[in-house]
Amino acid sequence: MGRAPCCDKANVKKGPWSPEEDAKLKSYIEQHGTGGNWIALPQKIGLKRCGKSCRLRWLNYLRPNIKHGDFSEEEDRIICSLYVSIGSRWSIIAAQLPGRTDNDIKNYWNTRLKKKLFGKHHEKQQQQQLVRRGRKIKSEIGNSMAIVFDNQVINNNNNNQSSFLPELSPAAPPYVNYQPLQFPSNSQQLFGHTDGVNHELSRTDTIQFGLDGASNQPITSCHVGELEKVVYSNTPSFDDGLQFSSDNNGLNLINDLDWGEMSSLISAPLYPSTVI
DNA sequence: AACATATTCAACCGCGTAGCT
DNA sequence: AAGCTACGCGGTTGAATATGT
Numbered sequence: 001m002g003r004a005p006c007c008d009k010a011n012v013k014k015g016p017w018s019p020e021e022d023a024k025l026k027s028y029i030e031q032h033g034t035g036g037n038w039i040a041l042p043q044k045i046g047l048k049r050c051g052k053s054c055r056l057r058w059l060n061y062l063r064p065n066i067k068h069g070d071f072s073e074e075e076d077r078i079i080c081s082l083y084v085s086i087g088s089r090w091s092i093i094a095a096q097l098p099g100r101t102d103n104d105i106k107n108y109w110n111t112r113l114k115k116k117l118f119g120k121h122h123e124k125q126q127q128q129q130l131v132r133r134g135r136k137i138k139s140e141i142g143n144s145m146a147i148v149f150d151n152q153v154i155n156n157n158n159n160n161q162s163s164f165l166p167e168l169s170p171a172a173p174p175y176v177n178y179q180p181l182q183f184p185s186n187s188q189q190l191f192g193h194t195d196g197v198n199h200e201l202s203r204t205d206t207i208q209f210g211l212d213g214a215s216n217q218p219i220t221s222c223h224v225g226e227l228e229k230v231v232y233s234n235t236p237s238f239d240d241g242l243q244f245s246s247d248n249n250g251l252n253l254i255n256d257l258d259w260g261e262m263s264s265l266i267s268a269p270l271y272p273s274t275v276i
Numbered sequence: 277a278a279c280a281t282a283t284t285c286a287a288c289c290g291c292g293t294a295g296c297t
Numbered sequence: 298a299a300g301c302t303a304c305g306c307g308g309t310t311g312a313a314t315a316t317g318t
Contacts, residue, residue, distance in 0.1 A: 107285050
């Protein structure tokens with residue numbers, strides 16, 4: 001047996017809303033609220049609509065302060081940044097953009113922003129390249145990396161990637177002169193712990209990492225914000241970013257950090273001014 | 277002008293889940 | 298604990314409109 005229908009499909013109107021229907025719904029909700037029951041609402045108003053349809057119409061179109069179209073550059077930046085960090089969780093993204101609905105943002109991303117970022121022609125190739133490069137970097141990094149907080153290496157024993165921590169999507173082509181991103185919101189900060197005491201990493205904390213001791217490369221350190229650049233810039237000095245490994249240059253307390261945790265510290269660059 | 281194709285976006289569908297009984 | 302209901306979400310659809318030939 002399938003799922004029970006939410007309403008009597010045979011007696012329910014579908015398709016675009018008429019101005020009269022809009023007026024009825026808007027007027028009722030403004031006066032009485034939704035009553036906490038969308039299913040019962042259309043009957044109360046005398047609308048031959050499914051409750052879900054009423055809810056959607058109200059949330060996406062009729063409720064006050066809804067903005068349509070004309071996304072600003074800043075909104076573009078926020079959407080891209082969050083999409084890279086958390087994926088297609090449109091409701092969460094919409095929560096960061098007052099007046100925008102998840103549906104609107106989803107449509108905008110799927111029809112315009114994606115193309116604006118990747119370019120219509122190369123969209124598919126770019127995405128494949130992202131995946132390939134991600135695998136490459138991931139394999140090079142392996143499991144060993146040290147994160148240092150207040151001069152102490154954080155020993156993160158939790159090997160499970162937290163649900164909000166995304167897989168890193170490295171920039172496809174090498175980017176130069178990109179605009180740095182905002183550090184992710186609080187909910188995306190990384191927690192590590194030493195001696196059972198939790199620490200929350202911030203953008204100004206230092207991450208230390210180094211190349212394989214056998215390569216005779218020096219240990220390098222940078223701030224979290226700079227890590228974005230290290231990972232994505234593909235500059236000669238950090239070619240392909242990161243080879244976290246055990247070190248023999250005096251920093252003995254190297255601990256493992258898995259890829260998902262690392263990726264939570266950074267986001268992909270947006271709006272590269274130059275794509276090589 | 278007529279037709280074909282692409283794009284946009286409102287609306288629908290079904291699933292996961294929270295809350296209630 | 299199990300079953301049911303409604304809500305909220307993300308993927309998808311399709312009509313309307315724009316653009317290209």
